[in-house]
Amino acid sequence: MSTAIDTAVAALNAKMPEGFSSTAKFIIKDEGSIIIDSDGARAGDDEAEVTLTASAETFQGMLAGDVNPTAAFMTGKLSVDGNMGLAMQLGAALS
Numbered sequence: 001m002s003t004a005i006d007t008a009v010a011a012l013n014a015k016m017p018e019g020f021s022s023t024a025k026f027i028i029k030d031e032g033s034i035i036i037d038s039d040g041a042r043a044g045d046d047e048a049e050v051t052l053t054a055s056a057e058t059f060q061g062m063l064a065g066d067v068n069p070t071a072a073f074m075t076g077k078l079s080v081d082g083n084m085g086l087a088m089q090l091g092a093a094l095s
Helices: 003-015 056-064 069-074 084-094
Strands: 024-028 032-037 040-043 050-054 078-082
Touching: 003 024, 003 032, 003 040, 003 056, 024 056, 024 084, 050 056, 050 084, 056 069, 069 078, 069 084, 078 084
Parallel strands: 024 050
Antiparallel strands: 024 032, 032 040, 050 078
16 A cells, blocks of 8 residues: 555544545545545545545645645546535535
8 A cells, every 4th residue: 555545544534533424435546545434534446426536646735725625626636426415525524
């Protein structure tokens, strides 16, 4: 597992200590993927209701609060596949 995935899992668990009510997958290009659900965040490639894909730089910026998830989506730096409502909930949680 990559350092970027390890760092992102820890950051997501800190930002969302209660986990997420649905199942979401974050794909970090060239690094791997993360699943977040009611059990919290972990490295994995399970099926999810929504999948968000971004570069490591964009994803790290979102976790740090330097990159707005909505702006990243609108500029093509973040792609969403699946339930857009869930993606918006995640974006709000990450902001």
